[in-house]
Amino acid sequence: MTRRLKSRNRKYAGDRTYGGGNKKNRRGKGSRGGRGRAGYHKHKWMHTIKYELEALRFKHKGFAAQFKDMPAITLAHINKLLESGKVDKNNCHFAFPGMKVIGSFALVAKANISASAFSKGAKASIEKAGGTANLIEALVKKTPVAPTNAKPAKKA
Numbered sequence: 609m610t611r612r613l614k615s616r617n618r619k620y621a622g623d624r625t626y627g628g629g630n631k632k633n634r635r636g637k638g639s640r641g642g643r644g645r646a647g648y649h650k651h652k653w654m655h656t657i658k659y660e661l662e663a664l665r666f667k668h669k670g671f672a673a674q675f676k677d678m679p680a681i682t683l684a685h686i687n688k689l690l691e692s693g694k695v696d697k698n699n700c701h702f703a704f705p706g707m708k709v710i711g712s713f714a715l716v717a718k719a720n721i722s723a724s725a726f727s728k729g730a731k732a733s734i735e736k737a738g739g740t741a742n743l744i745e746a747l748v749k750k751t752p753v754a755p756t757n758a759k760p761a762k763k764a
Contacts, residue, residue: 678706681723683713683730690717705744715739722747 620626628634641647648656681704689695689702697717704723712729715737722742726734734741 678708678724680708680710683709683711683715683733686719686721687713687716690715690719703744709734709741 625631625633633639641651646652648660686702686709690697690700700717700719702719702721702723704721706724708725708727709721709723709730710727712727712733715733718738719734720740720742721734722744724744726741726743731741
């Protein structure tokens with residue numbers, strides 16, 4: 609079978625150093641510029657600019673930390689929302705997905721609060737005011753799956 613494309617390796621044909629500069633270069637270990645990533649901020653800076661700029665920008669090294677703490681909202685903040693008048697005090701529902709409600713602050717009105725987690729003091733304060741503290745994960749598990757018109761696949 610014939611070759612369609614010409615080989616592009618003819619760049620250094622006839623050149624005795626093959627792009628290595630002087631004939632004395634590439635002789636010993638002193639010509640390599642260090643080991644591994646050494647010199648990326650000094651004499652190998654062009655390589656850094658060309659190929660490694662993403663690593664410079666983000667400076668990511670190693671594994672990502674797995675944080676167990678989640679963002680929190682305080683009962684004092686919920687109280688400010690209730691006192692501002694923007695929320696109807698008779699029928700107020702709050703949902704904070706992915707957040708934890710903390711604090712043992714006394715609420716000014718009955719509130720139904722749904723969140724991913726509650727501290728013991730926050731749960732007691734909400735129930736003392738006459739409201740309910742619902743875990744969002746528990747609500748999702750209780751919610752029935754909507755029926756679909758799709759028929760189950762036949763087993764072969």
